Amino acid sequence: MEKILEKKSLPKWLRKLSSYKIYAPAKEGELWNFKLIDNPESVQLDFSQTALSPKKIIFPQREVLLEFNSNEDGVEVRETLPDEKPSVIFGVRPCDARAIILTDKVFSGDFEDPYYWRRRKSTALIGLACTPPPSLNCFCLSVEGSPHSKDGLDILMTDLGDRYFLESLTEKGNELIKAGKELFQEPKVADKKDVEKIWAESEKKIKRQVKELKKIPAKLKGMFESPFWDEESLSCIRCGICTYLCPTCHCFDINDEILSSSPLKGERVRNWDNCQFPDFTMHSSGHNPRPDRASRLRQRIFHKFQYFVERFENYQCTGCGRCVSKCPVRIDIIEVLDKVRDYGS
Amino acid sequence: MVKVEELKNEVKRILKEGKVKYTIGYERDTNGLLPKPAFIKKAEEADKLIWDPTCVYNLTRFLVDEKRKKAKEKNPDQRPVGLVIKGCDSRAVVVLLQEKFINRGDIYLIGVSCENTGVVDERKLQKKLKGKKVEKIEFGEKDNFIIITSEGKVEIPASEILAERCLECKANFPLISDVLLGEKSKRKSDNPFKSLEKIESLSAEERWAFWKAELDKCIRCYACRSVCPMCYCDECVVDTINFAVTADTTAEEKAQKIKWLEKSPASSENFVYHMVRAIHLAGRCIDCGECERVCPLDIPLRFLNKYLEKQAKELFGYEPGSDPEQPSLVACFKDEDPQDFIR
Amino acid sequence: MAEEFEPKIVAFLCKWCSSAGSDLAGVSRMEYPPNVVPITVMCSGSVSPLYIFSAFNRGADGVLVSGCHPGDCHYIKGNYYARRRIALVKKLLEYVGLEPERFRMSWVSAAEGTKYTQIIKDFVKEIKPLGPQKKLRRD
Numbered sequence: 099m100e101k102i103l104e105k106k107s108l109p110k111w112l113r114k115l116s117s118y119k120i121y122a123p124a125k126e127g128e129l130w131n132f133k134l135i136d137n138p139e140s141v142q143l144d145f146s147q148t149a150l151s152p153k154k155i156i157f158p159q160r161e162v163l164l165e166f167n168s169n170e171d172g173v174e175v176r177e178t179l180p181d182e183k184p185s186v187i188f189g190v191r192p193c194d195a196r197a198i199i200l201t202d203k204v205f206s207g208d209f210e211d212p213y214y215w216r217r218r219k220s221t222a223l224i225g226l227a228c229t230p231p232p233s234l235n236c237f238c239l240s241v242e243g244s245p246h247s248k249d250g251l252d253i254l255m256t257d258l259g260d261r262y263f264l265e266s267l268t269e270k271g272n273e274l275i276k277a278g279k280e281l282f283q284e285p286k287v288a289d290k291k292d293v294e295k296i297w298a299e300s301e302k303k304i305k306r307q308v309k310e311l312k313k314i315p316a317k318l319k320g321m322f323e324s325p326f327w328d329e330e331s332l333s334c335i336r337c338g339i340c341t342y343l344c345p346t347c348h349c350f351d352i353n354d355e356i357l358s359s360s361p362l363k364g365e366r367v368r369n370w371d372n373c374q375f376p377d378f379t380m381h382s383s384g385h386n387p388r389p390d391r392a393s394r395l396r397q398r399i400f401h402k403f404q405y406f407v408e409r410f411e412n413y414q415c416t417g418c419g420r421c422v423s424k425c426p427v428r429i430d431i432i433e434v435l436d437k438v439r440d441y442g443s
Numbered sequence: 444m445v446k447v448e449e450l451k452n453e454v455k456r457i458l459k460e461g462k463v464k465y466t467i468g469y470e471r472d473t474n475g476l477l478p479k480p481a482f483i484k485k486a487e488e489a490d491k492l493i494w495d496p497t498c499v500y501n502l503t504r505f506l507v508d509e510k511r512k513k514a515k516e517k518n519p520d521q522r523p524v525g526l527v528i529k530g531c532d533s534r535a536v537v538v539l540l541q542e543k544f545i546n547r548g549d550i551y552l553i554g555v556s557c558e559n560t561g562v563v564d565e566r567k568l569q570k571k572l573k574g575k576k577v578e579k580i581e582f583g584e585k586d587n588f589i590i591i592t593s594e595g596k597v598e599i600p601a602s603e604i605l606a607e608r609c610l611e612c613k614a615n616f617p618l619i620s621d622v623l624l625g626e627k628s629k630r631k632s633d634n635p636f637k638s639l640e641k642i643e644s645l646s647a648e649e650r651w652a653f654w655k656a657e658l659d660k661c662i663r664c665y666a667c668r669s670v671c672p673m674c675y676c677d678e679c680v681v682d683t684i685n686f687a688v689t690a691d692t693t694a695e696e697k698a699q700k701i702k703w704l705e706k707s708p709a710s711s712e713n714f715v716y717h718m719v720r721a722i723h724l725a726g727r728c729i730d731c732g733e734c735e736r737v738c739p740l741d742i743p744l745r746f747l748n749k750y751l752e753k754q755a756k757e758l759f760g761y762e763p764g765s766d767p768e769q770p771s772l773v774a775c776f777k778d779e780d781p782q783d784f785i786r
Numbered sequence: 787m788a789e790e791f792e793p794k795i796v797a798f799l800c801k802w803c804s805s806a807g808s809d810l811a812g813v814s815r816m817e818y819p820p821n822v823v824p825i826t827v828m829c830s831g832s833v834s835p836l837y838i839f840s841a842f843n844r845g846a847d848g849v850l851v852s853g854c855h856p857g858d859c860h861y862i863k864g865n866y867y868a869r870r871r872i873a874l875v876k877k878l879l880e881y882v883g884l885e886p887e888r889f890r891m892s893w894v895s896a897a898e899g900t901k902y903t904q905i906i907k908d909f910v911k912e913i914k915p916l917g918p919q920k921k922l923r924r925d
Contacts (some may be wrong), residue, residue, distance in 0.1 A: 126660070128566060129741050149739055150662070160707040234576070235474070299509060304476070333480040335504065337666035339739050355705050357924070369707045377667070377682055382697065383690060404713050427500070428472045428479045428735035587834065625883075642881075651883025651921060680836060701876040703840055711924045715839045718878060727872050747881075754877045757891045782856075783871065784876055786892040786905060 101275055101282035102289060103255075108262070111278040115186060118222075121155055122188040123148050125394075132187065143189045143257075147232035149343035151418070152187050153201065156217045161368045163213065163282050163352070166363040178365075185221045186274065193238045193416040195250035197345030203410045204348050208331055213368070222270045225251040229300045235419030237432055240308040243416050247359040251321035254383060256293050263293045308435045311403075311413070312321045317438055318404040322397040326441060327392040330350035330434055333427040334391040338372040340398070346414050349373060399434060444582060445555050445625040447494050450527070453553055453622055454489040457525055463551050466525030467505050476565055476577050480505065483525075492527070493746075494555055496563040496580045496588050499606065501731040502526055503535040503672040506545055523551045530557060531608065531619030534764025535672045536730035540619075541767050542727075544675060554620030558628050559586045560601035561609025565736075567603045572597070607745065610731040611635045618765070636753045642746055654714075660740040661713040663706070667734035667744055668720060673727045680704075680723075681716055717747060725751040726772020730765040752759045793913045795822045798837060800830045800859040803895045803902025804852035810899035818903035819910040822850075829853065836873045838889070840923040842879075848888045848913050850905070853925070855893040865893070884921055889911050896905035 104112065112120055112135070124133040130145040132152050166175045167212035202218065205211040208383045227246035228236070238244060240396035248254050256263045263285060266272050275282060308314075323325075341347045351371035358363040371378060374395075379388045388394050415431070422430050454466045470481035470491040477497050483489050506524065513519040522549075533554060539545050563580060566589070567715060575592040583589045583598060590597045603612070615630040617623060634657055642650060665681070669676045680703050705712050728748040735745045755761040761772050769775075799805040804828045804880075812820065827833055830853025843850045859865040872891045880886050880914055890909060894902050 119661055131660075131740075132455070160709060194650050320772040332482050335666075335669040337669035337737065339666050339737070342662050342664045351706060353706055355707070367705075367707050370662075372664070384692065422474070424739050426666060426733075428475055428477060430472075430474055433474070647880070647885065649883075650881065654882050655921075704843075705924070709924065711843055711922055714882070714922055715843050718839055718882065719836060719855045722875060722878055725878075750881050751874060751878060754874060758873060758877075769799055773867065773871050776863070776870050780866070780869050781873065782869055784873065784891060786890065 101264045102285045103262045107281045109138040114278040119185040159370045163366045185422045188224045190223045192247035193418040194345045196416045224253045225322040227256040233329045235422035237306045238417035241413045241417045246297040269338045288382040315404045315407045328397040331395040333392040341372045343420040451489045455486040458486040464522045467502045468492045492755040499562045501733050502530045507675045525551045529733045530614035537764040551684040554617030554623040556616035556625030561605045568670040582630040657742045658713045664709045666737045670733045670737045726755045729740045795848040796841040796846040797824045797850040798833045800853040803854035806896035807898045807902045808895040816903045818906045830868035831863035845923045846918040852889045852892045
């Protein structure tokens with residue numbers, strides 16, 4: 099289904115969706131971040147890139163898995179699955195939506211993670227095509243994405259100046275549009291032509307690229323023991339920003355948080371974990387298979403461009419550019435990949 | 444004005460003479476405004492070095508990595524490491540010397556003076572230029588910066604786009620150095636704690652609301668800790684894993700390891716983390732501003748540490764990073780220390 | 787019937803003076819509110835800021851650090867270091883917005899049982915109206 103929505107009607111549509119939890123980018127100081135919206139009038143979609151991706155709505159940084167407490171009969175354990183109230187996330191960039199599809203693969207397969215899937219199934223993603231690119235370091239075109247990619251989205255919106263062009267891609271998307279039916283108009287042929295033009299121009303505006311990324315997984319296979327990683331990681335300060343900001347990273351740690359020891363009361367909590375932290379692979383014997391920054395940088399590149407490719411036939415990177423923009427010492431994944439491709443030649 | 448050629452020549456000289464193992468400086472990053480840290484091992488590579496208002500980083504942090512690397516090697520190279528430092532960075536070196544973390548002979552300091560300006564604040568600059576892409580920034584002759592964008596040259600008075608800490612600069616040229624480039628110009632700084640006035644004027648409840656709103660954003664990426672040269676503990680109180688674990692550590696010892704903080708970014712845990720870090724930096728933080736620069740969520744961390752810096756000055760007359768011979772703030776005391784808060 | 791709020795106070799008492807002072811109060815059958823959880827430390831100088839933050843994090847409504855009078859420290863200088871360190875912790879807690887009445891320090895010698903009971907009585911009286919400490923407490 100294709101529709102046109104006047105920009106001024108956007109808050110009216112959001113009000114029709116009052117039965118949903120609505121998330122949209124909101125400005126905090128100079129940064130944009132996804133927030134739960136109470137006031138539909140406050141939604142503005144003229145942002146470039148959110149600091150954290152919408153992954154944190156479906157896969158929160160801190161999630162309680164179960165609660166336990168002791169009583170006269172022993173220890174009572176209570177599972178705390180997330181509620182299934184339907185949610186809508188507005189303003190999802192195509193790279194962040196593709197990242198959610200990649201994370202879906204990890205949380206399914208032999209074991210369907212109930213915490214992840216409860217939120218995922220009840221969340222609709224309304225995307226916003228990138229005109230102009232959100233970041234100077236965007237490179238989605240190199241990793242099989244695009245500024246108007248529809249992967250993972252229920253609706254794709256394109257900004258036409260004073261109105262949005264909406265393309266519904268799933269049943270969920272259709273239902274959302276039906277909820278505000280009188281607010282939408284049918285698109286004219288000229289509108290569709292404008293959209294095609296905008297999409298074509300947006301691809302030209304992506305300045306950065308990794309040429310011949312296809313060669314890299316095979317090239318990496320021979321580079322595990324190479325001293326290349328020592329050189330590249332010299333300035334890494336092992337801070338963890340690249341991993342926490344990445345929309346595709348999904349490693350987690352499970353801890354028991356004890357609120358009181360007697361009577362016993364506590365929670366089992368799942369937190370995001372970070373392979374760039376020195377203690378990520380620390381064994382309880384004290385041995386650490388990745389004791390230095392070289393091995394951890396190698397792990398990051400290998401996981402994204404070799405292991406994930408072998409396992410799921412996709413790069414575990416959607417080219418959002420956050421790691422490049424926010425690295426405190428300007429370690430640039432695009433440059434590293436270029437060097438990998440040309441290594442030894 | 445500091446001439447980059449002098450900097451390059453000095454680095455080339457010390458490398459050719461074998462005086463240092465390698466030198467840490469700044470090099471241009473082709474894909475962004477700020478530079479990359481450069482590790483120059485051969486004299487020819489020294490041509491990569493730059494010195495301009497984008498050289499924001501505190502390179503002292505890499506001395507910590509160097510020490511760790513040396514500790515792991517069987518026959519380490521005992522030559523010093525060359526380091527390009529600004530005035531604020533030199534105070535970090537002084538603190539490390541004071542705490543005997545490094546010896547003076549381990550470092551060869553190439554000091555550069557910021558003279559009457561300093562380094563640029565990326566966010567302020569972007570706001571001023573409204574989206575124009577910056578290709579290069581240079582020091583101007585009249586306390587201004589010359590910004591070269593894709594659309595031509597712009598000259599902006601430095602004070603409009605200086606990093607916040609530069610506006611309260613206490614040391615615009617390095618206090619210790621082996622070689623000093625640039626003028627030792629006097630810098631006026633009448634109120635070094637001016638930036639704190641706004642927060643201090645708030646009531647306790649308002650301050651609580653302010654800090655809660657800011658620290659709730661924290662995702663515990665620990666970038667602030669990782670970039671700080673003074674956070675050099677191998678085993679940080681926040682990490683629940685004990686790095687000193689060896690094959691001989693008994694299970695009982697491991698079980699007794701106290702977990703001070705939960706790993707999750709709950710509000711209370713974020714508060715404890717930031718307060719513990721602030722108190723561990725009392726009298727040691729020299730306001731290089733790196734923690735605030737690297738924070739991906741723009742949390743104003745400088746204000747947390749700066750407040751304790753002010754208390755150190757007002758209550759105990761202590762200035763961090765001013766004298767390598769003085770003891771650390773909490774490792775000394777005076778008979779006249781205030782005790783009006785003690786019953 | 788609603789229960790009245792009883793604040794929980796964690797007191798770090800140095801073994802040689804303050805803890806002995808609190809023992810004297812007990813042995814002399816002096817009455818004072820039972821809201822204190824006493825933790826004996828060897829010296830007030832050994833009280834790390836972590837203990838204080840951790841006490842508030844775990845739900846303490848008030849924290850007291852008490853040591854020997856200046857000049858009387860069993861380890862000669864410990865209480866002088868404590869004076870400096872605790873001053874910084876107090877300033878930091880106030881800066882962050884915690885009510886200043888919740889964190890106190892005192893000099894209590896082994897003979898000052900009465901002083902100790904008075905300190906505790908005043909502490910409980912002054913923080914009862916503030917209610918439970920919610921700001922730094924882990925939920």
